[in-house]
Amino acid sequence: MDLSFEIRTAQNVPLALEPASIGQRILATGVDTLIGVAWMGGVGWALSEALGGLTTAVAIVVVWLPAVFYHLAMEVAFDGRTVGKLAVRTRVARLDGAQPSLSQYLLRWLFRLLDVTFTFGIVALMSVAFTRRQQRIGDLAAGTTVVRQRRRLALDQVLYPLIPEGYEPVFPQAERLTDAEIRTVRAVIARLQIAPHDARSLALAERAKRAVERRIDVGEVEMRAEPFLRLIVRDHVARVDRFADGVLA
Numbered sequence: 001m002d003l004s005f006e007i008r009t010a011q012n013v014p015l016a017l018e019p020a021s022i023g024q025r026i027l028a029t030g031v032d033t034l035i036g037v038a039w040m041g042g043v044g045w046a047l048s049e050a051l052g053g054l055t056t057a058v059a060i061v062v063v064w065l066p067a068v069f070y071h072l073a074m075e076v077a078f079d080g081r082t083v084g085k086l087a088v089r090t091r092v093a094r095l096d097g098a099q100p101s102l103s104q105y106l107l108r109w110l111f112r113l114l115d116v117t118f119t120f121g122i123v124a125l126m127s128v129a130f131t132r133r134q135q136r137i138g139d140l141a142a143g144t145t146v147v148r149q150r151r152r153l154a155l156d157q158v159l160y161p162l163i164p165e166g167y168e169p170v171f172p173q174a175e176r177l178t179d180a181e182i183r184t185v186r187a188v189i190a191r192l193q194i195a196p197h198d199a200r201s202l203a204l205a206e207r208a209k210r211a212v213e214r215r216i217d218v219g220e221v222e223m224r225a226e227p228f229l230r231l232i233v234r235d236h237v238a239r240v241d242r243f244a245d246g247v248l249a
Contacts, residue, residue, distance in 0.1 A: 028084030072109040104142040111138030173216035175239035
């Protein structure tokens, strides 16, 4: 049994990534729309006053094109973030968490015409609400989604725990877990550190707890999910280290 398969997120994105909520995406879009409207109205008016009117060429190059290419230029230049996304602490990411390529940014920008511009955001809203990975049409085409910015984790929240001398594992069966399964458990813990009050993070931790209980055959343990998972990691490290010390001796 592979725990990474059994307890993967419903969005099928890396466990330590937190998908942006619909509210965050709407707010970011609203901020960016206001910037576009302000640019076109403000710059258009200022140039018209200064020049005594706007020629078609000036209107297109100075007023219209910057607004049209705003999202593409900002996301490419600022690692998947626009001003709106910066305000709500979200960014565009590939489904594996990596930074998208230029072609992926371009593809999701082109589909923005369908998702947002021509449909007033209705298609984007429905797509984000009803797709498993919370993607608009442009994200589906480009293989991207929008995620919350990762909160920095302290070093002791990332490294394997130090085991005190003489420590006796509470669950010695934890040694049955493979390295890959322990990495998955640690990813669940990391996600809890990033979003400790998020309902999806808490549900994922409960699912991980049940999966581990079944995997090591200990029945239902009367502990909350996070301390149980931390204890499992500690016990696994203790048992594996003890075995390694015996072999090396």
